[in-house]
Amino acid sequence: MEPYEVFRQEREGEPMRHGGSVVAPDPTLALHYARELYARRGESLRLWVVRRADIVELDDQDLLNPPLDRSFKKPGGYVMREKLAQARVRTGQSKRSAGPG
Amino acid sequence: MTDPLALDPVLPEGERSRLPFNRDRPHDERYRAFEEHVLAGGKVEAGDWMPEEYRTSVLRFVEMHANSELMGVLPERDWIMRAPTLRRKLALTAKIQDEVGHAQLLYRVAEDLGKTREAMIEDLLAGRTKFHNVFHYPTRTWADIGVIAWLVDAAAIVAQQALRDSSYAPYARTMKKICWEESVHIMHGRDVVVTLAAGTPEQRAMVQEALDRWWPPLMQMHGPRSDRDKDRDLHWRIKAKTSEELRQEFLGIYVPRIRELGLSLPDPELRLKPESGAWLYTEPDWAELRSVVTGHGPASAARIGFRREQRDATSWVRATILGPAAAA
Numbered sequence: 001m002e003p004y005e006v007f008r009q010e011r012e013g014e015p016m017r018h019g020g021s022v023v024a025p026d027p028t029l030a031l032h033y034a035r036e037l038y039a040r041r042g043e044s045l046r047l048w049v050v051r052r053a054d055i056v057e058l059d060d061q062d063l064l065n066p067p068l069d070r071s072f073k074k075p076g077g078y079v080m081r082e083k084l085a086q087a088r089v090r091t092g093q094s095k096r097s098a099g100p101g
Numbered sequence: 102m103t104d105p106l107a108l109d110p111v112l113p114e115g116e117r118s119r120l121p122f123n124r125d126r127p128h129d130e131r132y133r134a135f136e137e138h139v140l141a142g143g144k145v146e147a148g149d150w151m152p153e154e155y156r157t158s159v160l161r162f163v164e165m166h167a168n169s170e171l172m173g174v175l176p177e178r179d180w181i182m183r184a185p186t187l188r189r190k191l192a193l194t195a196k197i198q199d200e201v202g203h204a205q206l207l208y209r210v211a212e213d214l215g216k217t218r219e220a221m222i223e224d225l226l227a228g229r230t231k232f233h234n235v236f237h238y239p240t241r242t243w244a245d246i247g248v249i250a251w252l253v254d255a256a257a258i259v260a261q262q263a264l265r266d267s268s269y270a271p272y273a274r275t276m277k278k279i280c281w282e283e284s285v286h287i288m289h290g291r292d293v294v295v296t297l298a299a300g301t302p303e304q305r306a307m308v309q310e311a312l313d314r315w316w317p318p319l320m321q322m323h324g325p326r327s328d329r330d331k332d333r334d335l336h337w338r339i340k341a342k343t344s345e346e347l348r349q350e351f352l353g354i355y356v357p358r359i360r361e362l363g364l365s366l367p368d369p370e371l372r373l374k375p376e377s378g379a380w381l382y383t384e385p386d387w388a389e390l391r392s393v394v395t396g397h398g399p400a401s402a403a404r405i406g407f408r409r410e411q412r413d414a415t416s417w418v419r420a421t422i423l424g425p426a427a428a429a
Contacts, residue, residue, distance in 0.1 A: 013144030013270040045119065046146075072192040078288040084361075086299040091363035 004030040005055065007048040008038050016048050027051070123150050139338055144270040147213040155337050159269045160214040162339055167207035168225050168232040174200045175404050176240045176249060185243060192289045196250060199282045206275050213271065226409050228396045233257075235318050237398025244297055244304075244311035250290025252315065252355060256322050258283045259350045260342070268338035291358075298362040305363075312359070313367045320368075320382065321390040323347045352380040 001023050007016040019038045024030035027049065034049045058064065071077035110117065118124050120143075122135040132152050138145075145151055174197045181197070184190035208218050224230040235253050240246065261280050267273040297308040323344040334340045342350075352371075359366060370383040393401070 013273060015274055070195075072188060072289070073195050073285060075285055075288050077192075077285075078292040080292055080295050083292075083295045083299040087295060087362045090299070091361065 001025050003052040004034070005050050005052050006034040006038050007050065008044040009046040010044065012045060016046070019044075021052065022049075120149060139268045142338070143268065144273070145268055147271050154333070155339075156214050158333055158337055159272065159339055160211055160216060162334060163207055163211045163214070163269075163272055164216070164221055165231055165233075167204050167211055167221070168230055169236060170200050170204035170207060171225075172232040172236045172404055172408065173253075175407060176236060176238070176400070177246060179240055180243065180246050183243065184246075189293070193246065193250075196286050196289060199286065203279050203282070206278070210269075210271050210275055222412065226405060226412065228405065231394045234321055234390055234393045234398070235315075236404065237393045237396075237401045238315075238318060239400045239403075241314070242307050242311055244294070244308040245315070247290050247293030247297060247308065248311045248315045250286050251294050252290070252312075252319055252359075253322070254283055254286045254290060255355055256319055256347075256351045258287065259347050259354075260323065260340075263341040263347070266338075266341050272339075295362060298364060309364055312364055316367050317386060317389070318393075319351075320348070320385040321387070321393075323351070324390070325385075325387050349380055352382070356380070 002025075003021050003023050004027070005021050006019045008019045009016050019034075022030055022033040022037060024033055030049050030051075031047070034047050038044055039047060115124065120134075120138060122131040122138065124131075131150060135145075135150070135152055135155070139155075145155075177193060177197050177200075181190060181194055184193050208221060211221060212218055221230070225232070235249070240249070258280060261276055261283065264276040265273055265280060267276065294308055297304040326345045327343055329335060329343055332343065335343065356366065356371070368383050370381055372381055373379075374381050392398070396402070396405070
């Protein structure tokens with residue numbers, strides 16, 4: 001007996017999402033159990049059943065979330081309010097000076 | 102052999118698959134079922150059956166997109182060492198890493214449609230496949246980097262947002278991730294442009310000059326107006342909008358944002374037609390677009406040449422991972 005992870009697609013075009021796991025002696029029975037547990041109310045369009053031992057995992061936070069300033073990779077890292085206001089003021093002034101005369 | 106999952110099936114054999122075109126039946130029947138599914142808004146996964154016409158259309162579309170992501174980093178790469186501050190250098194490097202990552206994701210989507218990555222790179226280097234017109238031009242000043250990151254990415258993102266609804270589901274899901282990252286590139290680019298526009302007279306002149314140079318290629322980027330009924334990519338719902346719809350959307354959002362900075366656009370005809378809400382503009386130079394995307398742009402040869410050099414220089418990596426034969 002070994003654990004299998006079950007992924008299910010709920011609606012067309014959506015990604016396969018992790019649903020849970022089952023324990024079975026072979027892939028065929030794993031699929032059978034997965035169908036009973038994750039599709040018996042017609043809630044899945046498609047199932048993927050994967051041997052847990054075949055999953056390659058990474059959860060090292062030093063690699064995934066290193067404690068460095070990465071704000072330049074996020075929209076919040078760019079604050080333009082003051083510069084925009086400055087540019088607008090300048091535009092307003094240039095408009096007045098570019099008026100008739 | 103008995104099917105262990107349904108020893109006593111309720112559905113007849115012909116209805117066991119949800120998607121009728123996945124069942125073994127005459128090609129024309131499959132084709133009709135597929136078309137009906139896709140035209141009704143249905144999605145297609147990599148393992149599903151699909152007509153050859155659909156497969157090649159999606160492949161051509163995604164491959165051209167992947168090529169553009171890969172080639173699009175070259176103009177920006179030239180500015181990593183010249184970025185004015187450490188933070189700008191970090192942001193630019195991060196953007197370039199994102200774009201190459203997009204190329205990786207998109208070549209992966211394309212590979213599933215039956216063309217190897219090696220063949221795609223080969224065709225790109227030989228000029229048999231295309232990449233976006235804007236990446237065939239040289240960059241002259243730091244302001245170019247702002248204009249590219251803001252406006253080229255903005256023009257691209259109006260197209261990419263519509264692709265999140267593509268009938269080819271692996272592409273649609275990839276576009277969700279790509280759009281999320283592109284939105285940060287636009288912020289970075291706009292920040293560069295706004296900083297220059299709020300800066301010294303020299304900085305303002307520099308950003309205005311860059312805008313004047315990039316505007317014609319930007320207006321050409323989405324391509325000439327096309328007949329909705331004759332466009333196969335629209336028919337199959339691979340994409341959702343015509344080139345003119347995308348251009349209008351781009352103009353609607355970005356012309357006001359450019360003008361509020363006191364920058365002008367080098368097109369005397371550019372204005373919003375009040376009664377229709379549509380933008381009028383001088384007809385873009387389509388001959389230039391055709392010439393540029395077929396490899397006759399001012400920087401086409403240099404960009405392809407650089408890519409070829411890099412491919413040769415990194416062949417030892419492929420040899421190490423894939424074995425000597427694959428690295429050739």
